[in-house]
Amino acid sequence: MSxxxxxxxxxxxxxxxxxxxxxxxxxxxxxxxSGHGSSQVRTGLGIVVLVLSLGCWTAVSAVYRxxxxxxxxxxGHQHVLRVAAGLVLVVGLFDLYAVITR
Amino acid sequence: xxxxxEPDYRFTLANERTYLAYLRTSLAxxxxxxxxxxxxxxGPDRWPARIIGIVLVLxxxxxxxxxxxxxxxxxSAIRRGGALPASRxxxxxxxxxxxxxxxxxxxxxxx
Numbered sequence: 001m002s003x004x005x006x007x008x009x010x011x012x013x014x015x016x017x018x019x020x021x022x023x024x025x026x027x028x029x030x031x032x033x034s035g036h037g038s039s040q041v042r043t044g045l046g047i048v049v050l051v052l053s054l055g056c057w058t059a060v061s062a063v064y065r066x067x068x069x070x071x072x073x074x075x076g077h078q079h080v081l082r083v084a085a086g087l088v089l090v091v092g093l094f095d096l097y098a099v100i101t102r
Numbered sequence: 103x104x105x106x107x108e109p110d111y112r113f114t115l116a117n118e119r120t121y122l123a124y125l126r127t128s129l130a131x132x133x134x135x136x137x138x139x140x141x142x143x144x145g146p147d148r149w150p151a152r153i154i155g156i157v158l159v160l161x162x163x164x165x166x167x168x169x170x171x172x173x174x175x176x177x178s179a180i181r182r183g184g185a186l187p188a189s190r191x192x193x194x195x196x197x198x199x200x201x202x203x204x205x206x207x208x209x210x211x212x213x
Contacts, residue, residue: 009115016122023129030136081121085170088125092163095132099155102139 010064017060020084024053027091034098042101045094052087106181117176124169127195131162134202144209154202161198165191 028049035042135158142151168191175187 009112013115016119020122020125023126034140088166096159099139
């Protein structure tokens with residue numbers, strides 16, 4: 001953007017993405033904790049979620065770094081948001097499994 | 103279609119942040135549900151904790167789907183320059199969380 005942005009909107013959006021990734025990481029840690037010693041499946045799911053969340057964090061940061069000062073829409077492409085919803089849904093189904101089998 | 107136009111990027115970004123806030127709420131619901139079955143020791147066979155956990159995780163799943171739908175509807179409303187559509191998602195979320203909280207409180211007092 002050529003005009004100054006007093007609201008720092010792209011940066012706030014990146015921080016919102018990072019908070020979401022942190023939420024995913026917390027869920028991975030909880031899944032891991034709920035499976036330890038009692039269920040190898042839950043431990044495995046926890047590790048999968050942790051790896052995916054760390055990937056999400058890295059990808060979001062990389063996209064932002066690449067588009068800094070350029071196209072601010074980069075993070076908001078429809079398919080990126082669809083992937084995010086899919087990731088959260090998958091984590092939800094894992095958590096549902098963990099809650100039922102606990 | 104000719105009436106649609108690319109909106110001010112700040113509105114798209116704000117819409118995106120709202121969507122992400124809903125996703126975080128879903129994730130918090132999941133975490134609350136998992137924590138309930140993990141740490142609450144209520145009643146015989148821990149069934150209250152399990153019910154609370156299942157309700158919370160299902161609420162999170164519904165919120166995730168609703169958030170995506172809402173993001174799409176808001177975006178098209180912004181592009182058309184129309185009013186943002188009303189949503190029952192916040193009401194559903196608030197009611198569920200309040201109910202689960204009350205039930206949790208009652209069980210803790212009753213024990």
